[in-house]
Amino acid sequence: MRSEDRVDLFAEPIDVEPAPRLEDGRPPRGLTAQGWVRTTGWLQVGDRPVSSACVAAAVGFLWAPIVAVTLMAAFPVAAGILVVTAPAVSGAAWWFFTTWVRPASSARNIGLKRASDLFAGDVVRLYGSIGPVGRVTAVVRDNNVRVDFHGGGRQTWAPSRVVHVAELLS
Amino acid sequence: MICPGFVRRSWWRSSQGARLALAGLGVVTTVATTGAIAFNGVVVPGRHGSPGLEANLRRGDSVEVTVHKVSEVDSFEGVEPGTGLFVRARVAGVRPVGDCWRAESRAAAQNLLLGKDVRLVMRRDDGSGGDQIMVDVLLPDGEDYARTIVHDGAAPADPAAREDLATVESDARHDRRGVWATSCDPGGTNVTATSAPSSSAQTTTTTTTATTVPAPAASPPPRSSSAPASTAPPDDLWDDILRGGRCTTEGERRTSFTGREMVCVRNQKDELRWRREK
Numbered sequence: 001m002r003s004e005d006r007v008d009l010f011a012e013p014i015d016v017e018p019a020p021r022l023e024d025g026r027p028p029r030g031l032t033a034q035g036w037v038r039t040t041g042w043l044q045v046g047d048r049p050v051s052s053a054c055v056a057a058a059v060g061f062l063w064a065p066i067v068a069v070t071l072m073a074a075f076p077v078a079a080g081i082l083v084v085t086a087p088a089v090s091g092a093a094w095w096f097f098t099t100w101v102r103p104a105s106s107a108r109n110i111g112l113k114r115a116s117d118l119f120a121g122d123v124v125r126l127y128g129s130i131g132p133v134g135r136v137t138a139v140v141r142d143n144n145v146r147v148d149f150h151g152g153g154r155q156t157w158a159p160s161r162v163v164h165v166a167e168l169l170s
Numbered sequence: 171m172i173c174p175g176f177v178r179r180s181w182w183r184s185s186q187g188a189r190l191a192l193a194g195l196g197v198v199t200t201v202a203t204t205g206a207i208a209f210n211g212v213v214v215p216g217r218h219g220s221p222g223l224e225a226n227l228r229r230g231d232s233v234e235v236t237v238h239k240v241s242e243v244d245s246f247e248g249v250e251p252g253t254g255l256f257v258r259a260r261v262a263g264v265r266p267v268g269d270c271w272r273a274e275s276r277a278a279a280q281n282l283l284l285g286k287d288v289r290l291v292m293r294r295d296d297g298s299g300g301d302q303i304m305v306d307v308l309l310p311d312g313e314d315y316a317r318t319i320v321h322d323g324a325a326p327a328d329p330a331a332r333e334d335l336a337t338v339e340s341d342a343r344h345d346r347r348g349v350w351a352t353s354c355d356p357g358g359t360n361v362t363a364t365s366a367p368s369s370s371a372q373t374t375t376t377t378t379t380a381t382t383v384p385a386p387a388a389s390p391p392p393r394s395s396s397a398p399a400s401t402a403p404p405d406d407l408w409d410d411i412l413r414g415g416r417c418t419t420e421g422e423r424r425t426s427f428t429g430r431e432m433v434c435v436r437n438q439k440d441e442l443r444w445r446r447e448k
Contacts, residue, residue, distance in 0.1 A: 069253075130182050
């Protein structure tokens with residue numbers, strides 16, 4: 001049905017709070033039903049995030065010798081194989097987990113902003129320098145700053161609070 | 171909206187430096203744990219009832235161990251460096267010598283084995299039922315320990331375990347090396363007078379003299395009774411001495427064929443060899 005000024009009242013509502021998107025317009029892998037984005041990785045060198053799969057591989061490189069020592073007497077071959085394969089298996093397992101089981105996006109921090117300087121459309125870390133990311137949909141400045149996020153989330157921050165602005169990469 | 175727990179929020183809010191510090195702590199903890207597990211696995215030498223290598227090895231398997239105790243010419247104890255597992259081994263093909271030559275025989279074994287990293291090749295045809303494993307032993311230079319010890323006359327062979335050593339023992343007897351240069355019966359507990367020269371083939375049983383260095387044979391060695399007895403050692407023995415051949419007792423002295431005083435000393439490789447006395 002169309003009104004006189006040709007507005008379709010039964011059309012799909014226009015999304016006034018668009019979800020976070022990648023640069024190419026695709027939805028990020030870690031986008032949850034609640035509207036925030038799960039991210040992976042907790043280390044960033046310069047502007048380059050270190051893949052958490054690499055971190056997992058390093059962890060595998062550490063725990064493998066422990067298990068290998070205990071297995072050495074009874075299963076020497078298995079112990080040797082474990083030391084060699086554990087890093088790769090650990091990294092691959094983490095990659096599988098963050099890609100298929102609990103999808104998470106990689107993201108990098110591109111700057112800092114005071115809460116009072118935030119605007120709708122900013123993509124920021126919700127809790128610190130790593131962790132989940134949300135897209136700001138509204139900012140109400142009062143004594144504190146009330147920030148609404150896509151999906152219905154809301155945070156109230158002190159105006160001087162510094163938040164990390166992030167860029168989603170996958 | 172997401173409602174993370176305290177730990178997750180703290181982790182997310184931590185600085186990158188703090189996260190790296192925590193990761194470093196994890197690395198240190200891991201290394202310490204590895205070390206603790208590794209060193210806890212080392213069995214104190216001589217501790218009985220601990221799981222040893224014998225439980226994990228089959229015939230033909232080989233393993234490198236560091237020898238820390240030589241109890242007899244044919245038996246020793248060691249530890250595998252990689253796992254710290256303790257092993258008590260018996261050498262196949264070698265028989266312990268009787269009392270008369272035991273000290274020299276053990277000294278020769280200690281000279282070859284003690285503190286050395288040797289490779290053990292497992293045998294499962296022991297049948298003794300003891301807690302020792304029957305092995306062939308390869309010395310660090312690749313030489314077969316049993317062959318070396320029998321060749322030097324430091325112990326008789328046990329042909330029942332290794333037939334190939336019978337000829338080696340035969341040669342040692344013929345050349346009067348080690349115990350075969352004495353009147354000691356390797357399989358017995360008594361000795362004949364070591365310093366009494368005699369041209370007779372008849373042996374005289376007495377207690378051993380105070381001489382620590384067995385003199386050249388005064389009577390033919392066992393199973394070589396037809397060989398001519400002589401108070402002087404065979405020339406090839408002296409040649410061996412002159413060539414810097416292996417000796418068994420540190421400090422032992424002899425006069426060479428040419429009248430030069432020789433002494434048994436430990437060389438740079440920690441082996442006992444004949445050298446001219448300075």
